[in-house]
Amino acid sequence: MSESRQPSLSPPPHNGGVIDEETRYEAVRSRDARFDGAFFFAVRTTGIYCRPSCPAVTPKRQNVRFYTTAAAAQTSGFRACRRCRPDAVPGSAxxxxxxxxxxxxxxxxxxxxxxxxxxxxxxxxxxxxxxxxxxxxxxxxxxxxxxxxxxxxxxxxxxxxxxTDxxxxxxxxxxxxxxxxxxxxxxxxxxxxxxxxxxxAAPRRGAARATPAAGIPLRLAHRGPYRADAVFDLLAAEAVTGIEEVTGERGARTYRRTLRLPVGTGIVAVEETHHDATTGTGAGSSGEALHRGGWLDARLHLTDLRDLTTAVQRLRRLFDLDADPYAVDERLGADPRLAPLVAARPGLRSPGTADPDEFAVRALVGREGAGRLVREYGTVLDAACGGLTHTFPAPAALAAVPGTVGALAGALADGSLRLDAGADRDDAEAALRALGVDARTAAVIRMRALGDPDVALPGGPERALDAWRPWRSYALRHLALGGGA
Missing domain, CATH: 1.10.10.60 (Homeodomain-like)
Known part of the structure; x- marks a missing residue:
């Protein structure tokens, strides 16, 4: 790869902008991993489609076609490259x-x-x-x-x-x-x-395939630098007894939690140490390795394997793995107040949640209150796993709780409030306010449960304005960690 070419390209415009074909081809020619997931390219002479960073010989421009999604390339008759595995790229931001x-x-x-x-x-x-x-x-x-x-x-x-076998x-x-x-x-x-x-054809990494009882090993891919330490610090601070735990020493921690899924339940373990996709080595959590991309190791136990796709996507939202740190850091780093914070923490993420309904309730009652709800209303696991004993109660189980919590849970249970992956964010925030949720808590729910990257908290930093769009949620994370919020 010619590293000298990479800085000449701007990060992909993950805000509805259009990447022209010449920029796309230049990204392919320089094998620019920043564009992985933003588009795919296919080669007419081979019938194969790839991610932009594919290490294969660059095809001639006249033989290349570009697609927004892997599905579009497949629909046009192209098959996935076995070398770069384009189906495994981070999702588009x-x-x-x-x-x-x-x-x-x-x-x-x-x-x-x-x-x-x-x-x-x-x-x-x-x-x-x-x-x-x-x-x-x-x-x-x-x-x-x-x-x-x-x-x-x-x-x-x-x-x-x-x-698996x-x-x-x-x-x-x-x-x-x-x-x-x-x-x-x-x-x-x-x-x-x-x-x-x-x-x-599975790659051999010196270990036998897992059995279902041992869980499904996963590589949760991300693009660009990843500040795992900040994410795991937040998860440790918020962990609710019975459904979450963080174990190990800082820099090599494991986050474990239970999952309530559409068909069954699950338990996941995610490792703090992240891996450089170029070298395959652990980059730790200090952030000093500004690699082009990599992954977090995870292991997922499911009572019903039909929940695999949903569970993986919810983990990706929790860890904010589909973010584009290049675009975020470029925009926020241009602001004099944020520039030193961005330089100190490149690749800082804005974590979401594995369960939007759960997070909304937790935002209302706090960590200790959530623990009480788990003990009183949560579903007990058939067998405890370490400190994990329950799944968080479903909204219907909390609908009778007095006050705003019960009203919120009832609205989630009957569908009058939706916080799922495709919910309309403005409608959801309006519905939360109508239920008596205060403006700041509703904004936090919008940021975390709905994964909105552009939230400014009421009463927050005075300059959380247009200069930070569309990444105000990330700006708030920088200010919180840098002592500016």
């Missing part, structure tokens, strides 16, 4: 920033809504007809909701094939496919291999 129909739809598809409820269910949640949703996604992304969900199912299937038939249904035949056809189309051959 566009879907965090954008509040329009396409952004909301992409977040919901990632959460598994199409797999569980079909396109009609997605359309109902968006407030549009199925035909309108199909038209808007196809026009902008080159693929409709079925193709986008299909690409996601293929990735889930590859992870299960290459990391589950029977192929079980993997087909766990990944969300309606039939084994559909599963086989999709794997052949996307990877140009049969499921058995794809499993045999």
């Amino acid at each position: 566009d879907w965090n920033v954008r509040a329009d129909v396409v952004g909301r739809a992409m977040r919901m598809i990632g959460d598994g809504v199409v797999d569980r409820e079909g396109v009609p269910g997605l359309a109902v949640r968006l407030g549009y007809s199925a035909r309108q949703v199909q038209r808007q996604l196809t026009a902008e992304l080159g693929a409709g909701p079925v193709a986008l969900a299909r690409a996601q199912r293929a990735h889930t299937a590859r992870v299960l094939l290459q990391t 589950l029977p192929v038939t079980e993997i087909a249904f766990a990944a969300g496919f309606a039939s084994v035949r559909q599963f086989n056809d999709t794997i052949r189309t996307v990877y140009a291999l049969t499921p058995t051959a794809l499993r045999a």
Whole structure:
């Protein structure tokens, strides 16, 4: 890779802007990992599509086509590159920033809504007809909701094939496919291999594949530098007894929690040490290794494997793994007040939550109050796992609690308030205020539960204005850690 080329490119405009084709080709030519997930490129002469940072020889410009999503490349007949594995890139930060129909739809598809409820269910949640949703996604992304969900199912299937010894038939249904035949056809189309051959092609890292009882090992990819220490500090400070715990020494901690999922429950463990995608070595949590990207190691135990896709996406939102730190740091670093804070903590994230409904309740009652609710209303695990004993109570279980907590839980239970991945952020904030939630708490819920990267807290820093858009949530994190908030 020619490192000298990389600084000449601006970070991808993850705010609804358009990346022109010449910029895209220059990113491919310089193997710029900052653009991984922002777009994909396909090569007509090979029939393969790749991520921009693919280490293969750069194809001639006339043979290259560009696509916004992997699903669009697959729909056009291209198969995934076995060398750069474009299906494993971090998600586009566009879907965090954008509040329009396409952004909301992409977040919901990632959460598994199409797999569980079909396109009609997605359309109902968006407030549009199925035909309108199909038209808007196809026009902008080159693929409709079925193709986008299909690409996601293929990735889930590859992870299960290459990391577990589950029977192929079980993997087909766990990944969300309606039939084994559909599963086989999709794997052949996307990877140009049969499921058995794809499993045999799994990279060997000196360890046998995991069994389901041992959990599913995952690499949670991120782009650019990642300030793991700040994320794990926050998670440790907020951890609620019974559903969360942080163990180990700073720099090598493990965050564990229970998950309440659409079909069953889960327990996840995520390691603080992050890995450099270029060298494959641990970068620790001090932030000194400003690598081009990497991953966090995780292990996921599920009572029902159909929850895998949803669980992974919720972890990605919790750890803010689809963020674009280059775009964030460039914008905020231009502000004189924030510049020294950004320089001290490049790659700082704005963590979300693994359960939006849970976070909203926790924002109202605080850490100790949440612990009491877990003990009184939470669901006890069949077998305790370390300090993990419960899952957080479902909204319906809290609806009878007096006061604002009960009103909030009741609204979540009956659907009059939605905080799911595709919720309209303005509508949700208005509904929270109508339930008696104060403006600052409603803004915190919007930032964390709804993953809004551009929230300014009422009564917060005076200069949390347009100069920080669309990354005001990140600016507040810098100020909080730098003593400026």
